[in-house]
Amino acid sequence: MPGDEPFKQEVLRLAGPEVLTCIQCGTCSASCPTANLMNPSIRRLIKLCLEGKKEEALHNETLWLCTSCLLCTVRCPRGIRPKAVVSALKDIAERTGLQGKDAAYEKFFLEQIKDYGRIAELALTAKFLLVFPQGVVQSMQMGLELLPRGKIGLEIEKIKGRDEVKRIIEELWKE
Amino acid sequence: MPIGVYVCHCGLNIAGVLNMEELKSFAEKLPDVAVARDLQFSCSDVGQEQIQNDIAQLKLDRVVVAACSPRLHEPTFRRAIAKAGLNPYMLEMANIREQCSWVHMEQPAMATEKAKDLIAMAVAKATLLRPLEPESIPVSKNVLVVGGGVAGIAAALDLGDCGLHVFLVERRPTIGGYMALLTDVFPTNDCSICVLGPKMSEVYNHPDITLITYAEVLGVEGSVGNFTVSGVRKARYVDEKLCKGCISECADVCPVEVPSEYDFAIGKRKAIYIPYPQAVPLVACVDPKACIGCARCVEACPAHAVKLDQEPQDFKLNVGAIIVATGWQPFDATRKEEYGFGRYRDVITTLQMERMLNASGPTKGEVVRPSTGKIAERVAFLQCVGSRDSSVGNLYCSRICCMASLKNAQLVKEKYPQTDITIYYIDIRACGEGYEEFYVRAQKLGINFVRSRVSCIEEVEGELFLIFEDTQTGEMKRVKHDLAVLSVGLEPDSKADVLGNLLGLSRRPDGFFEIAHPKMRPVEAHIDGVFIAGCASGPKEIPISIAQGSAAAAKAVKLLHKGVLELEPTSAYVDPEKCIKCKLCVDICPKKAIAVKSPAYVDEAACKGCGSCAAACPVDAINMRFFSDEQIMAQVRAATEVKREFPLIVAFLCNWCSYGAADLAGTARIQYPTNARNIRVMCSARVDPSFILEALSRGADGVLIAGCRIGECHYRDGNYQALQRVNVLKGVLEKIGLDPGRVKIVWCAASEGEIYAKDLRDFIGELKAMGPIGTELKKERAEEKNGETALP
Ligand SMILES: Cc1cc2nc3c(=O)[nH]c(=O)nc-3n(C[C@H](O)[C@H](O)[C@H](O)COP(=O)(O)OP(=O)(O)OC[C@H]3O[C@@H](n4cnc5c(N)ncnc54)[C@H](O)[C@@H]3O)c2cc1C
Ligand code: SF4
Ligand code: SF4
Numbered sequence: 001m002p003g004d005e006p007f008k009q010e011v012l013r014l015a016g017p018e019v020l021t022c023i024q025c026g027t028c029s030a031s032c033p034t035a036n037l038m039n040p041s042i043r044r045l046i047k048l049c050l051e052g053k054k055e056e057a058l059h060n061e062t063l064w065l066c067t068s069c070l071l072c073t074v075r076c077p078r079g080i081r082p083k084a085v086v087s088a089l090k091d092i093a094e095r096t097g098l099q100g101k102d103a104a105y106e107k108f109f110l111e112q113i114k115d116y117g118r119i120a121e122l123a124l125t126a127k128f129l130l131v132f133p134q135g136v137v138q139s140m141q142m143g144l145e146l147l148p149r150g151k152i153g154l155e156i157e158k159i160k161g162r163d164e165v166k167r168i169i170e171e172l173w174k175e
Numbered sequence: 176m177p178i179g180v181y182v183c184h185c186g187l188n189i190a191g192v193l194n195m196e197e198l199k200s201f202a203e204k205l206p207d208v209a210v211a212r213d214l215q216f217s218c219s220d221v222g223q224e225q226i227q228n229d230i231a232q233l234k235l236d237r238v239v240v241a242a243c244s245p246r247l248h249e250p251t252f253r254r255a256i257a258k259a260g261l262n263p264y265m266l267e268m269a270n271i272r273e274q275c276s277w278v279h280m281e282q283p284a285m286a287t288e289k290a291k292d293l294i295a296m297a298v299a300k301a302t303l304l305r306p307l308e309p310e311s312i313p314v315s316k317n318v319l320v321v322g323g324g325v326a327g328i329a330a331a332l333d334l335g336d337c338g339l340h341v342f343l344v345e346r347r348p349t350i351g352g353y354m355a356l357l358t359d360v361f362p363t364n365d366c367s368i369c370v371l372g373p374k375m376s377e378v379y380n381h382p383d384i385t386l387i388t389y390a391e392v393l394g395v396e397g398s399v400g401n402f403t404v405s406g407v408r409k410a411r412y413v414d415e416k417l418c419k420g421c422i423s424e425c426a427d428v429c430p431v432e433v434p435s436e437y438d439f440a441i442g443k444r445k446a447i448y449i450p451y452p453q454a455v456p457l458v459a460c461v462d463p464k465a466c467i468g469c470a471r472c473v474e475a476c477p478a479h480a481v482k483l484d485q486e487p488q489d490f491k492l493n494v495g496a497i498i499v500a501t502g503w504q505p506f507d508a509t510r511k512e513e514y515g516f517g518r519y520r521d522v523i524t525t526l527q528m529e530r531m532l533n534a535s536g537p538t539k540g541e542v543v544r545p546s547t548g549k550i551a552e553r554v555a556f557l558q559c560v561g562s563r564d565s566s567v568g569n570l571y572c573s574r575i576c577c578m579a580s581l582k583n584a585q586l587v588k589e590k591y592p593q594t595d596i597t598i599y600y601i602d603i604r605a606c607g608e609g610y611e612e613f614y615v616r617a618q619k620l621g622i623n624f625v626r627s628r629v630s631c632i633e634e635v636e637g638e639l640f641l642i643f644e645d646t647q648t649g650e651m652k653r654v655k656h657d658l659a660v661l662s663v664g665l666e667p668d669s670k671a672d673v674l675g676n677l678l679g680l681s682r683r684p685d686g687f688f689e690i691a692h693p694k695m696r697p698v699e700a701h702i703d704g705v706f707i708a709g710c711a712s713g714p715k716e717i718p719i720s721i722a723q724g725s726a727a728a729a730k731a732v733k734l735l736h737k738g739v740l741e742l743e744p745t746s747a748y749v750d751p752e753k754c755i756k757c758k759l760c761v762d763i764c765p766k767k768a769i770a771v772k773s774p775a776y777v778d779e780a781a782c783k784g785c786g787s788c789a790a791a792c793p794v795d796a797i798n799m800r801f802f803s804d805e806q807i808m809a810q811v812r813a814a815t816e817v818k819r820e821f822p823l824i825v826a827f828l829c830n831w832c833s834y835g836a837a838d839l840a841g842t843a844r845i846q847y848p849t850n851a852r853n854i855r856v857m858c859s860a861r862v863d864p865s866f867i868l869e870a871l872s873r874g875a876d877g878v879l880i881a882g883c884r885i886g887e888c889h890y891r892d893g894n895y896q897a898l899q900r901v902n903v904l905k906g907v908l909e910k911i912g913l914d915p916g917r918v919k920i921v922w923c924a925a926s927e928g929e930i931y932a933k934d935l936r937d938f939i940g941e942l943k944a945m946g947p948i949g950t951e952l953k954k955e956r957a958e959e960k961n962g963e964t965a966l967p
Contacts, residue, residue: 023563023602025601025627025628025646026627026643026645026646027629030627030629030630030631030643030644030651035651041649044649074566075630076565077559079565
């Protein structure tokens with residue numbers, strides 16, 4: 001099947017034409033701290049873009065596992081910014097209506113700030129997991145470890161001056 | 176000044192298209208023309224005799240031949256008129272075949288009109304020709320070779336054997352370069368010093384080679400044929416004539432021990448040392464940085480050779496040519512922090528591996544882990560360290576390191592068959608005679624290959640872990656090794672610019688010295704009389720370094736063997752009255768032929784006549800003996816005297832590429848419209864903005880400048896200069912209300928006749944859309960007027 005050329009061009013426009021010079025050496029993948037969770041690897045992801053394999057490049061966990069540590073970008077021998085490829089793909093994913101995890105998380109995050117002026121980890125995570133249930137087991141395990149150490153609270157705390165905060169955020173959303 | 180004009184039929188090649196009768200009678204009426212004839216074949220004996228007879232009988236003092244391209248027969252006609260007693264430079268040719276009859280076969284009437292202009296232009300230029308005398312200068316038959324690595328050694332020996340005298344200047348206390356430090360060498364794995372050692376001794380004993388080691392070149396003056404080189408011989412603190420090279424007596428008593436640079440810090444040496452047992456000259460040397468001045472060596476030396484009060488000595492040499500063979504230096508592996516070189520003791524470089532494998536090296540041939548001194552059991556080679564890596568600024572492949580690792584892996588495996596060896600690579604580059612076979616040999620020996628670029632090395636409790644993605648399986652891995660060998664790349668010598676600046680050499684973006692042409696002139700520098708061999712012009716293996724050394728030697732012999740040098744009288748010269756000493760020309764000259772003392776001065780032996788200085792000089796103080804300002808202006812004026820068609824284009828074509836392309840379009844009979852009047856210049860950088868303005872102000876509708884393709888200028892960067900000037904000029908045109916599109920600059924190689932024709936067709940189309948010159952001014956004025964009347 002021939003690749004999706006407009007998709008490839010869009011990635012190149014956003015992440016830079018040097019992506020074309022990738023030699024598939026794997027330095028980026030091997031430098032990535034979350035590489036063992038990723039499939040495809042960052043290196044493979046770049047290949048998928050160059051082959052114009054839009055579906056495979058957009059529908060994967062890899063995009064959302066990137067922590068933006070930039071080690072790939074520092075070490076790539078071709079001066080490619082693999083992290084910029086990830087950002088480009090997230091961008092395209094959101095534009096094409098694919099609900100991006102980042103965007104969803106941001107939205108819930110801000111909603112809570114707007115309403116309470118604070119973040120309640122438990123409520124936030126719960127809301128998020130309702131939309132993206134894939135990580136529910138992992139999150140629960142982590143939560144059980146964190147709870148007894150007092151790292152997350154069960155109740156939603158409220159701050160003074162919530163109206164102010166609300167106004168600021170609504171003002172921002174207008175723009 | 177009686178001029179003879181000869182219009183050639185060239186059988187039917189010209190006469191089949193152009194109207195010869197009309198051209199002849201046109202030429203007859205041009206000013207100063209004493210005789211105009213049409214000749215069947217002007218280049219034949221009959222044709223040449225006719226011209227010679229006219230010179231004798233009509234006392235012609237200049238000749239115009241309207242025929243084929245001057246690139247073909249200019250030498251023929253120069254010889255012909257010289258035979259008749261005229262100065263050979265009193266000839267001008269009008270190219271009415273390749274650039275007229277052959278390319279306008281379907282428009283004979285317009286082609287004849289164009290030919291009239293071409294003849295008028297040639298006659299106008301001819302009236303301004305001046306006799307020029309080729310000068311010959313005596314040259315020195317000595318050659319300086321800088322750098323005594325294998326390339327410099329090859330050059331010196333070949334030159335010496337040809338009877339030229341060689342001064343071989345080497346910076347270190349011994350010649351031999353890096354090759355002398357290697358163990359066995361690929362692709363045949365013969366012992367390096369066993370094949371190099373005899374050559375080093377031969378240099379030392381050669382009657383026509385003066386070896387100057389531990390020395391540095393500090394100054395170069397003069398030009399091709401006559402360079403004066405000054406330098407200094409550093410103090411060795413040991414008398415070369417007295418030292419017997421035994422080293423045991425002095426070094427044994429020396430109390431100071433430092434890491435040896437000849438073992439890449441794996442081994443040690445004393446403050447008084449001989450680099451290695453096969454050094455040439457075999458003379459000790461005191462390292463002033465390490466020496467504590469105890470003078471025990473002075474007492475210990477039975478030959479009384481140690482002289483701690485020795486002074487550096489200056490030297491001065493006269494040479495006709497210079498060969499630069501300054502080699503390379505290894506990439507500094509500490510720059511790749513992720514590999515831990517310098518922090519983890521068991522991370523070493525291939526050069527350290529070479530020394531360990533060397534039977535006379537610091538470990539006597541044992542491959543050990545530096546941290547424990549025990550034989551290494553799991554060895555990793557990491558390829559492309561410092562090469563093909565934009566993160567350290569080196570995009571190039573160092574070319575030899577794949578082979579070096581294949582070699583070292585084989586040597587280790589042969590010595591210790593139980594060792595587990597893995598080579599981590601991106602691509603194995605084994606492209607040379609017998610190299611792929613060498614790779615196969617390594618595979619058959621059981622060496623492992625993993626296609627991966629290692630991301631980083633971690634050291635945990637004294638063990639090394641390599642972290643990488645095996646790109647063939649997609650697995651992320653963390654693998655234990657006990658010795659990691661970094662296959663470091665080759666970089667230009669960090670002090671190369673000192674010599675480079677003295678000689679005026681240019682450097683490529685990768686930092687290595689640039690050769691005059693990447694294919695056709697592999698060992699010549701841009702500066703006449705200077706040659707480059709070996710790794711000084713880029714990474715390469717030993718056989719190629721030797722071939723280049725010999726090639727450079729052959730070039731130097733060709734240049735100097737006669738003892739005299741004929742100079743083309745086409746150089747630039749300065750009017751000292753006009754020069755304002757702005758020094759613009761000094762930087763622009765690609766041949767470094769201009770010096771501004773008081774005032775500027777052109778070294779005519781070094782000048783190659785490109786004319787970029789003449790175009791750049793802000794006060795027109797520089798002119799050319801050939802292709803002078805006045806001559807080119809006269810051509811421009813003649814081209815625009817009568818406007819025979821629209822659009823009328825004055826085109827400047829560089830002699831090397833674009834004029835060649837226009838000729839080729841002719842030979843290939845590529846047809847295009849007649850609108851251009853071509854003027855040949857040596858380089859596109861010769862085109863002075865005043866030529867362009869003159870053409871436009873006299874009614875030309877457009878001016879085309881064509882140069883060699885970017886990066887392929889025959890001088891160096893003339894086309895860049897031309898481009899810059901054209902861009903500035905476009906701004907000026909815009910200011911005065913002319914369409915900047917009326918000036919166009921294009922690039923075509925001599926093989927690109929079709930491109931030249933296409934560029935010209937495109938330009939004609941663009942000019943047609945613009946209308947005749949001045950249309951835009953009228954429009955502007957009309958708009959202004961409309962604007963005024965519209966106001967209340
Ligand atoms: C690990 C390794 C293994 C290799 N193994 C092989 C192999 O098996 N087979 C093979 O074919 N090639 C091999 N090579 C490549 C080989 O080393 C080079 O081809 C060779 O050294 C090139 O010789 P050269 O004369 O151009 O430069 P160099 O060997 O660098 O010699 C240059 C000389 O010029 C001197 N010099 C520098 N600047 C100045 C100055 N300003 N004034 C005076 N003197 C100066 C230097 O001191 C030096 O002596 C290997 C390279 C590496 C890194
Ligand atoms: S490090 Fe750079 S060149 Fe290597 S695979 Fe990743 S993006 Fe491609
Ligand atoms: S020769 Fe091999 S190791 Fe050296 S830079 Fe080229 S590809 Fe890399």
